[in-house]
Amino acid sequence: MEKNQLVINTLVFLNELKKGLDQSVMMDTVHELGINNIEIRREYIKDFEKEIATIKEKSKLHNMNIFYSVPEWVYKENKLLAHDIEKYFKEAYEMNCHNVKLNIGQYKEVNNEDIQRINELSKKYEVKMTVENDQTSLNGKVQSINQFLCQVKKHKGNITFTFDIGNWFFQDEDPLENAELLNEFVTYIHLKDISKERNNVLLNEGVIEWKKVLDKLPKGLPIAIEYPCETKEKLQLEINKILQD
Numbered sequence: 001m002e003k004n005q006l007v008i009n010t011l012v013f014l015n016e017l018k019k020g021l022d023q024s025v026m027m028d029t030v031h032e033l034g035i036n037n038i039e040i041r042r043e044y045i046k047d048f049e050k051e052i053a054t055i056k057e058k059s060k061l062h063n064m065n066i067f068y069s070v071p072e073w074v075y076k077e078n079k080l081l082a083h084d085i086e087k088y089f090k091e092a093y094e095m096n097c098h099n100v101k102l103n104i105g106q107y108k109e110v111n112n113e114d115i116q117r118i119n120e121l122s123k124k125y126e127v128k129m130t131v132e133n134d135q136t137s138l139n140g141k142v143q144s145i146n147q148f149l150c151q152v153k154k155h156k157g158n159i160t161f162t163f164d165i166g167n168w169f170f171q172d173e174d175p176l177e178n179a180e181l182l183n184e185f186v187t188y189i190h191l192k193d194i195s196k197e198r199n200n201v202l203l204n205e206g207v208i209e210w211k212k213v214l215d216k217l218p219k220g221l222p223i224a225i226e227y228p229c230e231t232k233e234k235l236q237l238e239i240n241k242i243l244q245d
Contacts, residue, residue, distance in 0.1 A: 001214075001223070001242060001243055002220075003034065003035070003239075003243060004036065004037075005220065005221065005222055005223050006035050006037060006222075006223060006224075006225065006239065006242065006243075007035075007037040007038065007039050007065075007067055007222050007223065007224035007225070008026075008030045008033070008035050008037065008038050008039065008224070008225055008235070009038075009039040009041070009067075009069065009190070009224045009225060009226040010023045010026050010038065010039065010040060010041050010044065011041065011226050011227060011228060012225055012226070012227065012228060012229040012235050012238075013026050013029070013228075013229075014228040015228070015230065017041075017044045020046070022046075022051055022054065023038075023040050023041070023044060023045070023051065023055065024051060024054040024055045024057075024058050026038070027055070027058040027059070027062060027064060028058070028062075029232060030062075030064070031062040031064065032232075033232070033235065033236060033239065035239070036062065036063060036064050036065060037064065037065045037067065037222060037224075038064055038065075038066060038067070039066075039067035039068070039069050039101075039224050039226070040055060040066060040067070040068055040069065040095070040097070041069045041071075042068065042069060042070045042071065042072075042088070042091070043071055048091065052091060052094050052095045053094075053095075055095040055096070055097075056094065056095045056096045059095070059096040059097075060096065065098075065099075066092075066095055066096055066097035066098075066099070067097065067099040067101070067188070067222070067224070068088070068091070068092045068095070068097045068099060068100045068101065069101050070088045070100060070101060070102050071103065071134075072084060072088070072102055072103065072105075073102065073103055073104065073105025073106065074102050074103070074104055074105050074107070074118075074131065075104060075105040075106050075107035076105055076106055077106055078106060078107055078108050078109075080114040080117065080118075081105070082114075082117050082118075082121070085102070085118065085121060085129075086121050086125075088100055088102070089121050089122070089124070089125035089127045089129075090125060092125065092127050093125040093126060093127065097127070098126055098127055098128060099127070099128050099130070099188070100127050100128070100129050100130070101129075101130045101131070101132050101162050101188070102129065102130075102131055102132075103131060103132060103134050103139040104131050104138075104139050104144070104145065104148050105138070105139065106138070107148065109151065110148065110151035110152055110154075110155060110157070111155070112155045114155075115152065115155040115156065115157040115159075118157060118158060118159065119156075119157060119158045122158045123158075128158065128160070128187070129158060129159050129160075130159065130160050130161055130162040130187060130188050131145070131148070131149075131159060131161060131162065132161070132162040132163075132164055132167075132190065133145055133162075133163070133164050133167050133168065133171075133178075134164070134167055135167050135170040135171075137171065140167055140168070140170060140171045140173075141171055141173070142168070142171075142173055142177075142178045142181060142182065145161070145182065146181055146182060149161055149182070149185045153185075160185055160186070160187040160188070161182055161185040161186050161187065161188075162186075162187075162188040162189070162190060163178075163179065163182060163186045163188070163189050163190070163217060164189075164190040164192070164226075165189065165190065165191055165192060165208060165210050165213050165214075166190070166191075166192035166193060166194045166200075166206075166208050166210075166227075167190075167192075169194045169198070169207065169208065170194075170198065175208065175209075175213045176209070176212060176213055176216055179213050179216035179217050180216055183216070183217065183218065186217055186218055186221065187218075187221060188221060188222055188224070189214070189217060189221055189222070189223045189224065190223075190224050190226045191203075191210060191214075191223050191224060191225055191226065191242070192208070192210075192225075192226050192227040193205060193206035193207075193208045193210060193227070194206045194207060194208055195207065200227040200228060201227075202227075202229070202234070202237075202238060203238055203241050203242070204241065223242070225238055225239070225242070
């Protein structure tokens with residue numbers, strides 16, 4: 001695996017996030033580690049105007065690619081949340097980001113009008129949109145995710161998939177099987193390991209066969225480290241584990 005594939009999700013600095021440290025400051029640490037991709041988490045932004053502007057400045061200073069994690073829905077009560085989606089895309093655009101991740105939400109069927117609207121917004125804000133399998137039954141089951149992505153493909157939608165290797169464990173689903181089923185849709189990977197007690201742990205300390213899953217997924221994709229690492233030194237060790245794969 002190449003180092004330029006690695007993305008650092010700011011969840012690795014969970015203690016700092018809880019203390020209120022701006023994610024723009026974390027960009028300096030990621031740069032010091034020689035990584036040029038970072039995933040900003042929307043739920044930890046406090047002052048949107050100020051922090052988004054600073055993130056943009058840092059992205060240009062460090063020549064860093066920005067990914068944007070938005071823990072919100074695309075659909076609510078079967079209606080496309082177009083106004084909200086545009087808000088998230090605009091935020092991304094203003095922070096020099098071209099990748100936004102959301103969750104599918106409550107939907108029954110994707111229609112052509114919805115897809116056209118999303119495609120228009122993607123083009124307007126120069127943003128690529130993915131949806132992710134989270135840890136909930138609503139948005140974490142492979143059957144409903146595959147159905148959604150197949151419908152999006154049918155209508156030529158600009159939506160792909162973020163494959164979270166560890167989250168399938170919370171639905172008692174096999175990430176290896178799901179990697180084969182969803183392979184054609186995957187453009188981004190979230191990497192983590194999970195203990196039997198369903199806690200985040202460092203790689204190789206849990207039950208997830210992450211190396212085997214990566215072998216099943218498309219090569220050359222951005223791969224995010226997305227679990228608390230406590231210290232910069234531990235994060236470096238995790239980076240080394242991945243790059244040695």
